[in-house]
Amino acid sequence: MKTVLIVEDMPSQAFIIQNHVVNCGYLTVASTDPFLSIEIVKMGGVDVVITDLNMPYMNGLELIKGIRSINKKIPIILITAYCHEENRKAAIQAGANHYVCKPIDFKTITELLNSIK
Numbered sequence: 223m224k225t226v227l228i229v230e231d232m233p234s235q236a237f238i239i240q241n242h243v244v245n246c247g248y249l250t251v252a253s254t255d256p257f258l259s260i261e262i263v264k265m266g267g268v269d270v271v272i273t274d275l276n277m278p279y280m281n282g283l284e285l286i287k288g289i290r291s292i293n294k295k296i297p298i299i300l301i302t303a304y305c306h307e308e309n310r311k312a313a314i315q316a317g318a319n320h321y322v323c324k325p326i327d328f329k330t331i332t333e334l335l336n337s338i339k
Contacts, residue, residue: 225249226335229273229285230301239272239301242328246335255296256280260288268296270338272331275302275309283316285286297338300328 226248230236236252243250251268253259256277262268271289275282282300287299289298298320300313305323320334 223246223247223248224269224335224338225251225267226270226272227262228230228252228257229271229282230254231274231277233263239331243272243335244297244333248335256285256288258277259285260292263289263292263296270297270335271298272299272301275300275304275313283312284318286288286313286318292328298333299331 226243228236228239228243228250230239231254233254236254240250250261253262255282263271273282273285286298286300289296294319298318300318300321301323301324302309303324310321322330
């Protein structure tokens with residue numbers, strides 16, 4: 223069973239995403255701390271990362287770069303309420319595999335998770 227790391231600074235939003243991912247049949251680890259999230263990836267066992275873009279102390283782009291320095295292949299889905307073309311380009315350039323705008327279309331999240339081998 224795949225494990226999805228959810229990185230979201232707002233606990234209520236993390237809870238909503240986590241519930242959906244669990245209902246899709248995946249294990250989850252949720253973190254509101256991007257620095258801790260990098261340590262979780264270092265420990266291994268994470269198959270997919272879903273991260274928010276705007277977070278305090280470290281934004282999603284910095285987090286993606288940190289994850290990519292550890293693991294070049296782990297699929298990363300970036301979610302954001304700031305859905306602009308320049309943010310999408312920056313996310314892809316940082317190493318995100320997918321870019322999803324808020325409000326989150328959970329059908330899209332399900333399709334993305336199911337498409338990841």
